[in-house]
Amino acid sequence: MTIFVHLVFPDDVIVRNVPEQSRYHGEPLLLLFIDDVTMRRKTLPWRYLILTIHLFIKDPSGILELGETLGQGSFGQVYKGHHLKTLEEVAVKVIYIQNQDHKERISNEIKILEKVSRHSNIVSFFGAFQPPDSIERPVWIAMEFCGGGTVAELLDLLPGRSLPKTWISYICREALKGLTYLHKKRIIHRNVKPLNIALTEDAEVRLIDFSIAKKLKRRKTCKELQGTPHFAAPEVWTGGPYDFKCDIWSLGITALEMVKRAIPRSYLPPKTIGIANVRNDPPELIISYKWTTEFYSFVKDCLTKNQTGRPKAKHLLKNHPFVNNIQNEAEVREEIRAFFLRNNEAESKNGFSKPREEPRDTEKKRTSSQILKPAEEKQSLPMAENMDVEIASLVAVLESKEENEFIIEEKLDTEDASLLTSEIKNISKMNKNKDEKLAVEAARSDTEEASLQPSEGEIISNNSEDLHAKQDVCTVHVQELAPEIEQDALIAHELTPENNRNASINKNDYELPQVGSTTEEEFFMADEFSPQEKLKPEDTNKEEEEEEFFMADEFSPQEKLKPEDTYKEKEEENNEDTKEDEQGTPTNTIRILGVTASLVFGLYLLFAVVIGCKN
Numbered sequence: 001m002t003i004f005v006h007l008v009f010p011d012d013v014i015v016r017n018v019p020e021q022s023r024y025h026g027e028p029l030l031l032l033f034i035d036d037v038t039m040r041r042k043t044l045p046w047r048y049l050i051l052t053i054h055l056f057i058k059d060p061s062g063i064l065e066l067g068e069t070l071g072q073g074s075f076g077q078v079y080k081g082h083h084l085k086t087l088e089e090v091a092v093k094v095i096y097i098q099n100q101d102h103k104e105r106i107s108n109e110i111k112i113l114e115k116v117s118r119h120s121n122i123v124s125f126f127g128a129f130q131p132p133d134s135i136e137r138p139v140w141i142a143m144e145f146c147g148g149g150t151v152a153e154l155l156d157l158l159p160g161r162s163l164p165k166t167w168i169s170y171i172c173r174e175a176l177k178g179l180t181y182l183h184k185k186r187i188i189h190r191n192v193k194p195l196n197i198a199l200t201e202d203a204e205v206r207l208i209d210f211s212i213a214k215k216l217k218r219r220k221t222c223k224e225l226q227g228t229p230h231f232a233a234p235e236v237w238t239g240g241p242y243d244f245k246c247d248i249w250s251l252g253i254t255a256l257e258m259v260k261r262a263i264p265r266s267y268l269p270p271k272t273i274g275i276a277n278v279r280n281d282p283p284e285l286i287i288s289y290k291w292t293t294e295f296y297s298f299v300k301d302c303l304t305k306n307q308t309g310r311p312k313a314k315h316l317l318k319n320h321p322f323v324n325n326i327q328n329e330a331e332v333r334e335e336i337r338a339f340f341l342r343n344n345e346a347e348s349k350n351g352f353s354k355p356r357e358e359p360r361d362t363e364k365k366r367t368s369s370q371i372l373k374p375a376e377e378k379q380s381l382p383m384a385e386n387m388d389v390e391i392a393s394l395v396a397v398l399e400s401k402e403e404n405e406f407i408i409e410e411k412l413d414t415e416d417a418s419l420l421t422s423e424i425k426n427i428s429k430m431n432k433n434k435d436e437k438l439a440v441e442a443a444r445s446d447t448e449e450a451s452l453q454p455s456e457g458e459i460i461s462n463n464s465e466d467l468h469a470k471q472d473v474c475t476v477h478v479q480e481l482a483p484e485i486e487q488d489a490l491i492a493h494e495l496t497p498e499n500n501r502n503a504s505i506n507k508n509d510y511e512l513p514q515v516g517s518t519t520e521e522e523f524f525m526a527d528e529f530s531p532q533e534k535l536k537p538e539d540t541n542k543e544e545e546e547e548e549f550f551m552a553d554e555f556s557p558q559e560k561l562k563p564e565d566t567y568k569e570k571e572e573e574n575n576e577d578t579k580e581d582e583q584g585t586p587t588n589t590i591r592i593l594g595v596t597a598s599l600v601f602g603l604y605l606l607f608a609v610v611i612g613c614k615n
């Protein structure tokens, strides 16, 4: 651990271009730099530094003030806040630790954020406060505030339409940059989805939420069932081994959601989606439009079922035309920025932006009803008095863009349908039984049991083997029943896209299909990595060197050493060591003899001179 102590006077920390009221005023500060995490971005202003230092050494409640809720996580809430002294806006995740496992998960999140957050496509981390009695008091994680909200929120702001193609390719490309960096550092995000891709007010894209991210050791893979059901890759469902490529699958689903405005196969309940994704063809979009060729191939590549054939983030970034050749990036960013600006103005005019929970609730209802009754929803748009004219006009402009005028259909194949039907039957039976239970109580238990028996042609088990065996008797006419199924499923599960977005995989809830699973050994066999991609021992050494390089960078960007330099330096040091080793004791002995001889000779001369003078 490196500790520097600096005495900083207020004038030192005033940054140019910062409004007067945001400037730091006050007494000199004794700053304590501990493992200088603030140096992660070269452009990082001093005020961030002060904020970070504060967070590291004090209880944040007197340093940061929390405001509106930005979002709800599984174990805590994310608030918009500001640093009391600098007025810097921040996002603060406040989490109450539930148990030891949870504590480790949070520590893992902080550790990973610390390590990767200086990349421009990953949310900046300012610091965390972990009280010693963390069961009683919450952990605070302070991050950069992403004022544009998440991609999920962006979709909700554009009712009835997909995002423009240029926006999608820009967002995908930026997310891929973040993923490439993470993967290079051997970290899997494991929860890529629209809710975890955020935008700053300046339309910069940031990956957020590293709560289930995992750092893989060299040549190690993952087996844990982790993620959001509808976004999890087939290899995650089969219990692995899986690696970084599961993030690419999730990005493919995210890209589809950006076009469809609904999660692919969202009609399938989380319990069933795993089976569907493992057994069926990957979800796809049946659309016919000119720009879709590139998009279609991008999604197809991301959603390659076999992880072996699925491209890595860096390869997509480099080679795929959907993301590697964005011509008018400045324009795209300007469009998004302008959209945020108009939206903020509209929000402040209508006064419905704060607190945020309420509109999000409305959005939730709106989104689910959109799926249930698209026709009615269309009539009720645009959101009556709440919808600002300006947003409405922008939406109109976007809608009128030719490239957005395509028809979207969801393909519901027979197997999906059979899974869904069986699931719905299960649920409705369970619901029926529950009602009966309430009404007639225990005396009716026999009847209930009887009603659970399958009638002819019905499938009641969601066990994958059973389903497979019995799917022939399923008499669902896919196209006819699809909307009905969807509606039933939504009602039965209260399954809204919002729920699917927020859901997380709980291992105990699922029967895992073991179809197509690979052994760890097989995973590393030739197929997994194409010959050029195979991890050579030198590569892994290089990766470790790079990691050392990044660590060094975290301490001081000015003293940045290139990996080759580090390597050279190490080599030189080694060479010197070896030389000494080779020469060993004889060299030292000769040196000592030489010094002794010179001393004796010197003394002799001195003696001779003194004697000479006397005589």
Ligand SMILES: Nc1ncnc2c1ncn2[C@@H]1O[C@H](COP(=O)(O)OP(=O)(O)OP(=O)(O)O)[C@@H](O)[C@H]1O
Residues within 6 Å of the ligand: 070, 071, 072, 073, 074, 075, 076, 078, 091, 093, 123, 143, 144, 145, 146, 147, 149, 150, 195, 196, 198, 208, 209, 210, 211, 502
């Ligand atoms: N830096 C940020 N800026 C703005 N909003 C944010 C930021 N971080 C999080 N949010 C909002 O808070 C929500 C929840 O955050 P996050 O996903 O990090 O919490 P979580 O507890 O890890 O959630 P999960 O249940 O997915 O594990 C996000 O979806 C987003 O709406």
